[in-house]
């Protein structure tokens with residue numbers, strides 16, 4: 001069944017077909033986190049959405065290469081590094097590690113590549129040089145290099161592909177140095193920012209002078225390096241359409257003269273209790289905040305996956321409690337099926353349910369990821385299965401076939417069944433306290449916390465990527 005997706009570029013639902021002539025390989029890029037703090041639940045909606053797209057493509061038989069960058073140098077990061085009197089790597093490293101732990105806790109498949117901006121400075125410089133050579137970028141009096149929208153348009157290129165811009169209001173010669181700006185202030189934007197005292201130690205040498213890259217050029221350079229000058233899918237939250245994604249298109253197409261991306265997918269935002277999340281309103285949650293309240297990553301994933309990606313989603317703590325009971329219904333049903341599949345005594349005949357589940361589920365997803373219809377097919381199957389279990393209408397072979405159907409659809413949903421290995425919040429908190437103690441060189445406390453975790457039946461393993469928790 002052909003997969004249809006809403007392409008922001010054409011403002012329409014289109015049948016997805018990869019660029020690969022063999023129709024097998026798919027390149028997918030999702031703008032990754034800016035690692036200046038713990039990712040919040042809104043960010044997680046977007047990353048879980050990216051995971052859903054990847055899993056759906058894999059479910060459809062494609063061989064996906066999933067790339068997600070780590071933005072580890074930009075305006076906000078430099079400001080925090082300065083405020084915290086630390087180094088760039090030390091500061092961003094802690095949030096990058098936390099992000100990857102959370103990604104796992106939410107059951108997201110790990111991207112195949114996670115390029116860091118700071119490790120791609122030569123690629124970024126080469127791309128800017130190409131733009132300068134082609135005449136669409138210039139060095140300004142402040143020493144920074146800017147992208148010229150007028151020159152770009154002069155080459156017959158289109159600025160404003162993802163949203164309508166009022167370019168008549170743009171004044172010639174206007175420039176914007178900040179990474180983030182509103183569409184009312186559309187102007188030439190910075191590709192390379194000349195070093196200023198506030199940057200501290202954060203600068204690199206370049207043919208344009210010492211400085212650092214702008215945020216937008218980072219994604220153009222890293223995505224094209226990993227996936228080629230033209231690739232299949234580019235994702236992000238809806239707030240990234242302008243200026244970030246529009247500027248990515250301009251930089252990439254301005255340098256290569258080729259179309260940059262075939263499909264642009266944007267996820268709508270998340271509100272909390274009906275309001276925009278903000279620390280001052282007290283409705284700001286990171287995943288860690290929710291784990292500390294006793295919820296699991298699996299429950300958060302379920303809730304984030306209940307709404308269509310193009311609809312604003314209202315996240316509530318009641319909704320999260322509802323997620324717990326919805327998952328319990330699935331767990332109970334799957335648990336009973338497991339028992340039946342293992343018992344050779346029940347052998348009554350009845351029609352196979354798995355085809356209906358997989359077919360309905362596949363059709364729902366193919367319809368621009370209609371997740372509500374996909375969940376409806378799951379819960380209809382749970383109801384039907386429970387009824388048949390109560391009527392003793394399952395043979396062991398049929399129960400096994402039903403389980404296979406569930407596993408097939410769960411390869412997309414990624415909620416599994418309640419795993420014994422799910423790390424309880426209490427263990428997680430103790431392990432985090434141990435990491436903090438180690439960092440503070442309080443090894444006595446760190447060892448005591450490790451022992452406490454052990455007495456509760458878990459072992460902490462230190463790995464180069466951070467800690468791992470295993471059940472003994």
Ligand code: AMP
Pocket residue numbers: 031032033034035041042043044045046236237238239240267268269270271277
């Ligand atoms: P950032 O780390 O700020 O670069 O954001 C990472 C991703 O989260 C981007 O794709 C944003 O579009 C997305 N994002 C930010 N806020 C929200 C929100 N409230 N709801 C959904 N996605 C969001």
Ligand code: ZN
Pocket residue numbers: 030031032219244
């Ligand atoms: Zn990006």
